[in-house]
Amino acid sequence: MAQTVRVALPRPVRQLFDYRVPEGMDLVPGQRIRVPLGRQRLTALVVELDPPELPNVTLKDVESPLEDWPVLPDQTRELLLWASRYYQHPPGECVFAALPPALRRGAPAELPAPEYWYPATAHTDDLSAQARRQRELLQWLIRYPGQTISTIRSAGFNRSLLKALHERDLVRMATGEDINETAAPWPPAPGVSLNDAQHEVLSSIEQNTDAFQPHLLFGITGSGKTEVYIRHLQQRLVDDPEPESAQALVLVPEISLTPQTLARFEQHFGSRMAVWHSALNATERLQTWSRVRRGEPLILIGTRSAVLLPFSRLITVVVDEEHDSSYKQMEGFRYSARDLAIYRARQSGCPVILGSATPSLESLHNAGEGRFRLHRLTERAGSAGLPETRLIDVRSRPLEGGLSRPLIDQIETTIKAEEQVLLFINRRGFSPVVMCFECGTPIECPHCDARLTYHRFDNCLRCHHCGHQQALPRKCPECGEEALNAVGQGTEKTETVLQQRFPDTPVLRIDRDSTRRRGQLDEMLKPVREGQPCILVGTQMLAKGHDFPAVTLAGILDADGGLFSSDFRGPEHLAQLVMQVGGRSGRAAKTGRVLIQTCQSGHPMLNELCQGDYLSVAWKLLDERKAADLPPATFMTAFRVEGPSMEDSLTVLDELADKVAATAPDIPVLGPFPAIIARKAGRYRAQILLQHQQRPPLHRLTNQLCQYLEQKRLPASLRWSVDVDPQSLD
DNA sequence: AGCACGCCGACT
DNA sequence: GTCGGCGTGCTC
Ligand SMILES: [Zn+2]
Ligand SMILES: [Zn+2]
Numbered sequence: 036m037a038q039t040v041r042v043a044l045p046r047p048v049r050q051l052f053d054y055r056v057p058e059g060m061d062l063v064p065g066q067r068i069r070v071p072l073g074r075q076r077l078t079a080l081v082v083e084l085d086p087p088e089l090p091n092v093t094l095k096d097v098e099s100p101l102e103d104w105p106v107l108p109d110q111t112r113e114l115l116l117w118a119s120r121y122y123q124h125p126p127g128e129c130v131f132a133a134l135p136p137a138l139r140r141g142a143p144a145e146l147p148a149p150e151y152w153y154p155a156t157a158h159t160d161d162l163s164a165q166a167r168r169q170r171e172l173l174q175w176l177i178r179y180p181g182q183t184i185s186t187i188r189s190a191g192f193n194r195s196l197l198k199a200l201h202e203r204d205l206v207r208m209a210t211g212e213d214i215n216e217t218a219a220p221w222p223p224a225p226g227v228s229l230n231d232a233q234h235e236v237l238s239s240i241e242q243n244t245d246a247f248q249p250h251l252l253f254g255i256t257g258s259g260k261t262e263v264y265i266r267h268l269q270q271r272l273v274d275d276p277e278p279e280s281a282q283a284l285v286l287v288p289e290i291s292l293t294p295q296t297l298a299r300f301e302q303h304f305g306s307r308m309a310v311w312h313s314a315l316n317a318t319e320r321l322q323t324w325s326r327v328r329r330g331e332p333l334i335l336i337g338t339r340s341a342v343l344l345p346f347s348r349l350i351t352v353v354v355d356e357e358h359d360s361s362y363k364q365m366e367g368f369r370y371s372a373r374d375l376a377i378y379r380a381r382q383s384g385c386p387v388i389l390g391s392a393t394p395s396l397e398s399l400h401n402a403g404e405g406r407f408r409l410h411r412l413t414e415r416a417g418s419a420g421l422p423e424t425r426l427i428d429v430r431s432r433p434l435e436g437g438l439s440r441p442l443i444d445q446i447e448t449t450i451k452a453e454e455q456v457l458l459f460i461n462r463r464g465f466s467p468v469v470m471c472f473e474c475g476t477p478i479e480c481p482h483c484d485a486r487l488t489y490h491r492f493d494n495c496l497r498c499h500h501c502g503h504q505q506a507l508p509r510k511c512p513e514c515g516e517e518a519l520n521a522v523g524q525g526t527e528k529t530e531t532v533l534q535q536r537f538p539d540t541p542v543l544r545i546d547r548d549s550t551r552r553r554g555q556l557d558e559m560l561k562p563v564r565e566g567q568p569c570i571l572v573g574t575q576m577l578a579k580g581h582d583f584p585a586v587t588l589a590g591i592l593d594a595d596g597g598l599f600s601s602d603f604r605g606p607e608h609l610a611q612l613v614m615q616v617g618g619r620s621g622r623a624a625k626t627g628r629v630l631i632q633t634c635q636s637g638h639p640m641l642n643e644l645c646q647g648d649y650l651s652v653a654w655k656l657l658d659e660r661k662a663a664d665l666p667p668a669t670f671m672t673a674f675r676v677e678g679p680s681m682e683d684s685l686t687v688l689d690e691l692a693d694k695v696a697a698t699a700p701d702i703p704v705l706g707p708f709p710a711i712i713a714r715k716a717g718r719y720r721a722q723i724l725l726q727h728q729q730r731p732p733l734h735r736l737t738n739q740l741c742q743y744l745e746q747k748r749l750p751a752s753l754r755w756s757v758d759v760d761p762q763s764l765d
Numbered sequence: 766a767g768c769a770c771g772c773c774g775a776c777t
Numbered sequence: 778g779t780c781g782g783c784g785t786g787c788t789c
Contacts, residue, residue, distance in 0.1 A: 042789085046766055052789040073768065073788045092789055748786075 036061050039094060041083035043116075043130040044072060045139060049745055051126055052079070053086055055094040062097070065105025065112050067141070069098040078141040080107065080130050082116060106144050106328070107133065110382050111345045118375060121734075122759045123741045124368045132368050133343040135321045144325070151306060152187065152197065153180045155207045162205070172196050173205055179298075181209075181306025185319055227262045227303070236410040237266055240386060244271060244351070247381045251357075251402045252390040253650060254412030256618025260390045263412070264353045265303050267388065268334060271351045278332060281350045285336040286376055288359040289313070290579045292338055304334050311337030311344065339364060339372040342379065349383040352376050357389035357398055358611060359579070363762040371760060392618055393611035393649055396604075396657045400667040403657070411650075422589075422617040422627035424645040428636035430475045431518075436532030437525045437592045439632055443536065445588055446570065450540050453568050454587040457620060458533075459612065460526040461596040462546075462574040467711050468599040469496060471511035473518035475634035477599050478508070488601040489521050492681070492713035499601060499705055523596040530572055537570065545573035575608065578615040586620040587627050594633040594641060601711060602764040603665050606640060607656055614649045664726070666760070672725045672737045673761040678753040681709055681719040687753060688723050691740055695725065699736045702727050711765040724764070734759075 040062055041051045054070050056062055062081050070079045076098065107115075111133060119129040131139050138144055154177045159170045172192045176182060182190075187197060200206045229237065240250050240263075254260040268283055275281045287296065292312050301308050309323050309331075326333060328345040335341055339362055354362070354376050362372040373389065380387035389398055389407070402409040415421070429439045437460065438446075446456050467489040470477045477486045480498035487496035489507070497504050510517055533542045543559055562569050566585040571577065597609030613629060620627035633641060643652050661668040674691055676684040688707035695704050706723035713719060727733040737757060744755050 039789095044788085046788080048766085048788080050789090054789065070789085075767065075788085077767095089789070094789055751784075 037084035039085055039088075040068075040081045040097065041086040042068065042070060042079035043082050043127040044070075044077055044079050045127050045131040046072075046077075047125050047128060049123075049125050049741060051082060053089055053092070053094055054079075054097045057096050060097060060100065061103075062100060063105050065107040065109065066103075067101040067106050067138070067144070069101065069141070071095050071098060078139065080112075080127075080134075081105075082112060082126070082130070101141060102144050106138060106345070108328070108345050108347050110347075110379070111343070114375065114378060114382065115343070117378065118368075118370050122368065122370055123737055123757050124370075129368050132340075133345070135317070135324045137317060137321050138324075151181045151183060151209050152176060152206050153209060154205065156205050161203070166199070168192070169196050169199055173200055176206060179301055179305070183322075227265055229262055229266060230259070230414065230416070232412050232414050233259055233263050233266075236263055236412060237270070239408070239410055240267060240388065241270060244274070244386050245384070247384050248386050249377055249380065249401070249407040250386060250388045250410060251394055251398050251407040252388055252410045252412065253394055254390060254392060255415055255649075256392045256615070257415045258392075258412035259416055260355070260392075260412060261299065264355070264388065264390065265300065267353070268351065269303065275350055280330055280348055281332050282327070282330070282346050282348055283334045283351050283353075284341060284344075284346065284349060284376065284379070285334065285353040285355065286341060286362070286372055287336060287338060287355045288579065289338045289361045290576075290581075291356065292336065297336060300334065300336055307332060307334050309333045309335045311335055311341040313338060313340075342370075342372040342375045346379070346383075349379060349385055351385050352380045352383075352387040354387065354389045355391075356579075357391045358393055358395040359391075360762055363760075365763070366756075369756075369758050369761075371762070374760070393614045394653065396607055396653060396660060397667040399650075399653055399657055403654075421647050422620060422629050424613065424617055424629040424631065424647065426594075426636045426641055426645065427630055427632045428634065429472070429632045430634045430636075431473050434525060436528035436530075437523070437632075438529065438532060438590075442590050442592075442630055442632060445628075445630060446533075446537070446590070449588040450537060450568050450570070452587075455563060455566070455568060455583065455585045456570045457577065457583060457586045457589040457616065458529065458570065458572045459577065459589070459591045459616065460529060460572060460574060461523045461593055463712065467491070467601050468522050468596070469507065469519055470522050470595060470599065470634060471513060471516060471518050472520055472634060473516040474511060474514040475595075476511065476513040477522075477595075478512065478519070486599055486601075488708075488711075490709055490711070490713065491521075492709050497708060499708060522599060523593040526592060529592065533570055533572070541567075541569040543569060543571050545571060545577050575612050578612055578619065582619050589616045589620050589627065589629045591616070591629070591631045594631045595635060598633070598635060598638065598641070603660070603663075604762075604764075606659075607653070610640070610644055610649060610652050610656065613644050614647070617647065664728070669726050669728050670730045670733050671761060672733060673722050673758040673764065674725070674740065674755065675710070675720060675722040675758065676753060676755045677715075677718045677720040679718065681713065681721065683753060684719050684721040685709070687749060687755065688721055691744070692723055694740065694743060695736065698739065699732065702733060702736055722764075724761075 037056050039053055039055055041053050044052055064081050066081045068079050070077055115129045115133055119126040159173050162170050252260055272278050297310055311323055330347045354373050357373050364370050377387055401407040427439055427441050432439050449456050468477050468486055469489045479486050480503050482503050483500045485498055485500040487498055489496055495504055511519055530542055530544050541562055597605045617629050640652055676687045678684045685707050692704045703726050704723055707721050710720040710722055741757055
């Protein structure tokens with residue numbers, strides 16, 4: 036029996052706390068306990084028994100255990116503590132992020148098992164002709180057995196219909212404990228049929244499934260990655276000696292976890308499927324969490340935070356659209372669900388499949404280094420041919436709302452043919468580079484060959500490499516014309532210009548705000564689905580997850596913003612956008628066209644992109660990153676500060692930069708610089724970037740700086756944060 | 766994050 | 778005199 040315990044507390048402090056265990060109390064790691072802290076009483080989670088003694092600290096007593104079993108299994112707890120160290124986030128916040136809010140507050144973890152409903156008959160003949168809704172519900176349950184009351188409700192039925200069927204003994208209920216017998220279909224439903232390429236990939240993955248092995252599945256849009264995932268999951272279940280305790284995790288981006296996606300998996304795995312996403316209510320969250328914790332043999336499909344669920348025995352992990360930015364948490368505990376998924380697979384000694392039509396350079400780098408195995412699916416099922424992708428050179432062309440004459444003409448032709456148009460603009464603060472629209476030259480730093488970044492905040496150009504700062508020149512240093520302008524300007528007017536030019540065609544602006552509420556986006560996209568001619572204007576986000584079969588023309592208004600972005604991932608994201616757009620438009624009989632506006636029509640990457648070969652473009656971009664010592668060839672950490680004035684924010688970061696220069700002179704510091712969107716909600720934001728070839732020294736330095744900042748206690752008006760492996764540098 | 770302690774201004 | 782503002786510091 037332990038004398039003392041080390042615990043995580045739900046407090047934003049980068050440390051753990053120790054307590055004395057009273058006589059006769061038996062504690063295990065992962066258990067929740069009640070402890071005193073100062074004058075408060077808190078729910079804590081045990082992370083270590085009998086830790087090394089702390090000098091000069093008198094320990095307080097543990098008050099009481101909340102249950103006599105660990106709410107977090109060993110593997111999940113280890114994952115969270117590792118992530119806490121890796122991402123330099125307070126351990127208590129990481130650990131408690133993995134508990135449903137009710138359990139964080141200390142609610143009992145014993146839960147009534149959820150109730151699952153099954154048909155008690157194979158047909159609907161016994162129902163009277165009048166009972167139309169009951170019949171529909173019964174038919175639905177026959178097709179999708181094993182539903183809970185909440186899934187029944189979300190399918191549009193209600194409790195009284197269910198009760199009526201129950202009274203006639205046409206349906207029956209089972210609790211979680213019986214799930215193994217009732218889990219349908221088992222053995223798995225007849226497999227999806229695979230083509231030769233899919234078979235080859237599958238058998239190559241199956242060669243070595245008893246050990247940890249990451250697989251990168253490069254599959255162009257429409258090549259059937261999902262079928263491979265499904266067959267792989269079936270195979271893993273069939274091969275497992277104990278399928279009744281086997282769990283699997285499928286991560287998907289926020290936007291693509293639709294009822295259709297779920298239905299597709301349910302077709303094959305029935306009630307083994309469970310869902311996890313941000314729209315679940317507290318009860319659903321707690322129930323699903325508990326099912327996972329109880330070790331039910333689930334295949335869990337979910338978004339980012341699903342990777343933190345308390346799985347006890349994972350037999351495989353899938354990360355779909357692995358390049359998707361929504362896998363990285365952008366505030367608080369800034370973890371990458373993709374990277375944690377790989378860590379989990381390593382813990383579980385199982386395979387992990389990362390799939391994408393446009394793999395991240397991080398994953399390609401891992402494949403290139405032999406850490407991931409690369410598989411390809413390059414055949415597009417179905418009839419639609421590859422889209423035709425062309426560049427429009429907009430040098431010395433007048434732009435109207437960011438639109439060139441040739442693009443407007445093409446839009447007109449498309450609308451007249453009763454087809455749809457998709458236009459991509461860059462998001463706010465995306466392209467802070469100043470370029471000459473006469474000769475296409477971006478303004479470069481006089482001291483290095485880096486491009487200067489335009490900061491609207493003070494109307495200055497800065498070099499993020501050497502710190503050089505200058506005013507905006509009047510004339511182009513290259514050709515002398517007064518044609519300098521920030522790239523991507525005028526896109527606020529795109530919508531208005533289009534509306535004036537095409538008054539009879541709906542122009543739909545889709546942005547972050549319009550997706551905020553679920554369903555609202557669906558409503559807006561109604562004319563799109565119905566296939567009536569319309570023009571959609573939106574950011575990169577539009578290219579994710581949605582298929583637009585009636586769209587035959589896609590336009591990228593400002594490729595230069597991506598090419599010359601201050602974020603070194605700009606070109607990668609541009610290449611992904613072009614491929615995703617091409618893959619999603621013109622699915623049906625019509626072949627789509629993609630038009631890219633640029634001042635760099637001779638740019639090798641853009642031209643190669645038009646050939647549709649993502650991998651070959653991506654390998655070249657990766658070489659450029661290596662040559663420039665940028666991730667994934669090196670490692671990066673960002674420190675950000677926000678405060679009531681830019682001066683205050685920069686001062687803190689200056690101090691931090693000095694500290695780096697003093698303690699780790701071999702680690703280069705970029706910045707401090709005002710953030711591209713320098714002012715947000717009346718607060719001024721700035722950042723520095725630290726970079727190094729090796730992770731351990733950078734990690735040590737990051738850790739020192741965090742400790743320094745934490746014990747320094749900045750005034751409450753200043754807030755700082757650290758971002759390990761930052762994914763967006765704006 | 767809480768929550769106390771502490772040290773100055775305007776209220777009964 | 779003392780109620781209460783929130784700046785600073787600590788929590789095993
Ligand atoms: Zn420079
Ligand atoms: Zn010029």
